[in-house]
Amino acid sequence: MPTVRVCLQWTSVVFSTLTLIVGVLAALAGVYELDKFNEGSAEHTEKFVQLGMAGALILAGLVGCLGAIFGSIKVMVVNLILLLALIASHIWKVSHYSETKQLDATEVYVMDLWMKELVHHGAMQDLQQEYECCGDKGFSDYTSLNMKVPRSCFHTKDGIHALYPYAEGCMAAVKRAYLQIYRYEKWVHCGLIGYEVVGIILGITLCCQLTNKTRRYTY
Structure with a gap:
């Protein structure tokens, strides 16, 4: 149904725009916190990892917007791959969570x-x-x-x-403050996993609708 497909496309555009905003905010936070740690330290390196993940979020947001607007299945597949990679990176971060460290x-x-x-x-x-x-x-x-x-x-x-x-x-004082931030970051990663799963479900549903549209044109 064209109406369902159009609704899915605009929903995907809104979702991808939010993803883009989250990525930009994460990048700004990473840059702000980068100067707090000594160059070469484990924390300093982790902030570069955060910047990399933020960059992937920004890219996923841009690709998702383009794929939804132009109704391109290939572009949407790239978006899905980026979201899967982000989920894997979040799981890796959570699995290496260590308050003692x-x-x-x-x-x-x-x-x-x-x-x-x-x-x-x-x-x-x-x-x-x-x-x-x-x-x-x-x-x-x-x-x-x-x-x-x-x-x-x-x-x-x-x-x-x-x-x-x-x-x-x-x-x-600093241990208490940094530990609170560290715990908050853990829950942010967990929340983003759920958020990206929703994005994948939305992307797959849209791809199915676009595939049906292509088949109808073929017939």
Whole structure:
């Protein structure tokens, strides 16, 4: 039925557009987080993997839109292959999920910044301001070494600094924040698997409708 086919085509266009938007947002998030990790580290490499998956989402969105608009079965098959590859990559990511590994990587990251702070004062500034923490384990890390507690260790409002520095150390604060993000990313991957399965079902249904249309023209 032409009406069903047209509805499927426009539904596929909307779905592919959403896929394109999700891919762009994932790419922007990956680029933003890339600078947070040392080059060559496991986390830094994982962000490149995220960028690759985001690129595949963008490509799948573009191909899906073109296939649906022009009613091309061959283009839709390419879109289905891309979605299957994305599902496989999400499953791979979820299967390698390890909170212990994530915590170890975060510990190395914070400790590296703290070591730099001891040599060049100010290396911890951005981290302390963003996560409202102080030092490695607390502000006593500074005082025990006869170092001045930096301004980034104090809560600031309207240009006025708090009397006392943040009590929590950056190791605990950053570990907690990064672990929360890591858990969130796991559920995002699971959600995308379901989303892409819907896309595959939609794509196969549309391909069947387009095949029936081709057969009618042949007859």
